[in-house]
Amino acid sequence: MGIKNKKLRVRFAPSPTGYLHIGGARTALFNWLYARHYNGSFILRIEDTDRMRSTPEAVKAILDGMKWLGLDWDEGPEKGGEYGPYFQTERLDLYREFVDKLLEIGAAYYCYCSAEELAGRRKKQFADGKPAIYDRKCLNLSEAEKRQLEKEGKKPAIRLKMPDRKIVVHDLIKGRMEFDSKLLSDFVIEKSDGIPTYNFAVVIDDILMDISLVMRGDDHISNTPKQIVIYQALDIAIPEFAHIPMIMGPDNTRLSKRHGATSVMEYQRMGFLPEAVLNYIAHLGWSSGTNQEIFSIKELIENFTLDKISNHSAIFDMEKLNWFNNEYLKRLSDEKYVEMLIPFLKDAGYIELPLSEEKERWLRKVASLMKSRVRNFKQFLEYGDYFFIEGFTVEDNAVKILEQNRVRGILEHLVKRLKEIKDWKEENIESEVREMANQLNLKGKQIIHPTRVSLSGKTIGPGLFSLMEALGKEINIKRLEKTIHKLNKN
């Protein structure tokens, strides 16, 4: 692995066929952490040779996801770099050069077999229980035969000739893996349309971009021996490899749309903090070896090493992500919390911008009440709707509380007393309510529960008296009277 004295360079190389999903983000994160830990370079490369499925929108989505998570790249799209271009479709000439070279030295050859022919022969191999290997029909075609085939209008693909030997992969995470090249096919490196295949383009790019360590999902393990053969055919030093375990859905299958939110940007929309998402996915397949759960970005960088990556797949657990997010949310100052919350309130139509000083102060108070009770901003909108609108949701089990005995009388009495309060402060409200409970020989909760339901439509939430203060006297009275009115009708 003669790359000892070279600068450390890693890359993340997504295909722009969709958004940046959790698994890709984790691969990007590990590469990024590795580069930052060892002071290397982190390169972003877009593998868009699949022109049918690649879109500019997907490129943007991936870039947006990376930016939101704070995974900045040293070279790549929008940034450039001396190893560019960083889009594979802009590198076609480069691949062509290497294909020519392999052809020239006899390490690759033209193949005129059609897809149908191939499929037929493969079927037979399959039926015979043999590995699906190209039968080398076109390996020794004479020039005349080739000319004849081309005259028939056949466009050749180009295959790499597999050497007959064991291929050993030294993986930094999986250890030594051995593959028998006899079981590997002479795979296509350039399709008949002139586009290089994935396995070929990756290798050429990694060579040209001086990548010193290839870190990627372990679904690529089977590709690795094929890629190594290309390095060897070209007589170029093989980089190091590190195959990291994948992230699975709760049913232990590959993470997909079926599992709900798999795009990192969906987490932004749901009101998660990028730090929390990063912290969580860092723990999927990696651990510091200590009991520490919460890591700042800086701490992740400091602690990240490959030997602490586990070697089995991990299941994505939304609940734990929620917990992480709540931890980060709680640590936010009220000011910062409100600042992040405002766009969500705005989108929900709960507030109008710009905000007055006073309203902003009030928002901070509300935030401090809700902070520990809410796990993401989307949930804030759901649990805290009554702070902003009259049409707040009313829980089914909340209605039952209002149907209990004496509730109407209690609320009527309460309204009278609340109207008397001059200074609408939590302490004053509480002493008024407590006093009323005493005089009427009631338990505090007999007043508190129906009041909460009337004010918020919910059975859960912040302490009632701070909630009442935050809502303001008028709204308290209005909502209580509304409940009384409803009870009168029944």
Add this chain to the structure above:
RNA sequence: GGCGCAAUCGAAUAGUGGUUAAUUCAGCUGGCUCUCAAUCAGCAAACGGGGGUUCAAUUCCCCCUUGCGCCA
């Protein structure tokens, strides 16, 4: 079908040739409390199976099983 990778509480991870196998999330019980969170105290919960190696295996080796991936 061929090849490969993997296997510790429900989930994520620690950990060890001899341990009461640990932590966090989730779950449950209790304290606090007007509810819910938060918080505090506690409970429950795992080494996939079978062979070896060894005085001793969850740990090392092999096989099986299961899961996952790649190939088409």
